[in-house]
Amino acid sequence: MTKDKLGVTFARWISDIIPQLYLLNPEGKMVYLVDDDKSVRRAFELFLKSAGLEYLSFESANDFLEVFQQGSQDTLVLDLNLPGMSGCDLLTELDRQGIHMPVIVVTAFDDVTSQEKCRQYGVKAHLRKPVDGETLIDIIQYNANKLSL
Numbered sequence: 001m002t003k004d005k006l007g008v009t010f011a012r013w014i015s016d017i018i019p020q021l022y023l024l025n026p027e028g029k030m031v032y033l034v035d036d037d038k039s040v041r042r043a044f045e046l047f048l049k050s051a052g053l054e055y056l057s058f059e060s061a062n063d064f065l066e067v068f069q070q071g072s073q074d075t076l077v078l079d080l081n082l083p084g085m086s087g088c089d090l091l092t093e094l095d096r097q098g099i100h101m102p103v104i105v106v107t108a109f110d111d112v113t114s115q116e117k118c119r120q121y122g123v124k125a126h127l128r129k130p131v132d133g134e135t136l137i138d139i140i141q142y143n144a145n146k147l148s149l
Contacts, residue, residue: 029053029054029071029073029074029075029144030054030055030056030071030073030074030075031048031053031054031055031056031074031075031076031077031140032055032056032057032058032064032068032074032075032076032077033045033048033055033056033057033058033077034057034058034059034060034061034063034064034076034077034078034079034082034087034090035057035059035077035078035079035082035106036059036060036079036081036082036083037079038059040079040106040129041057041059043133044057044077044106044133044136045057046133047133047134047136047137048137048140050133051137051140051141053137053140053141060082060083060084060085061082061084061085061086061087061089061090061093062084062085064090065085065090065093070099070101073144074101074102075101075102075103075104075140075143075144076101076102076103076104077103077104077106077136077140078090078091078103078104078105078106079105079106079107080105080107080109080110080114081107081108081109087105087107087114088113088114088117088118091103091117091118091121091123092117092121094121095121100122102124102140102143102144103118103121103122103123103124104123104124104125104127104136104139104140104143105118105123105125105126105127106127106128106129106131106136107126107127107128107129108128108129110126110128124139124143125139127139
């Protein structure tokens with residue numbers, strides 16, 4: 001099976017189990033992590049797990065869009081420099097679909113254009129890699145608590 005077919009198969013499988021994950025997480029506090037760097041994803045996953053947060057991680061914006069089902073208190077942790085659809089393009093697509101949720105941008109590549117796009121979407125935090133895990137968790141929890149008020 002090719003990598004592309006495997007990714008699509010996984011995306012379909014995960015879209016079948018997302019409703020079950022929400023049953024395990026009735027408050028709907030889901031953190032979606034989109035970063036193409038496997039080592040970064042793994043580090044962020046460990047931070048999220050250690051904080052007791054439910055999460056799903058994706059290596060591309062397209063994989064994320066295939067399975068995303070918005071909950072009331074979701075947070076998106078997003079890298080901007082992604083293969084295919086960029087993080088900025090994903091923000092544009094979410095806006096086009098009328099989807100608004102807290103977004104935390106984590107990127108090693110930063111420029112004025114991407115910062116402006118992030119501001120237009122209402123990104124809650126814009127962090128440069130490497131990111132301190134405690135800082136990331138604090139920002140996620142702060143935004144989740146604001147949503148639950």
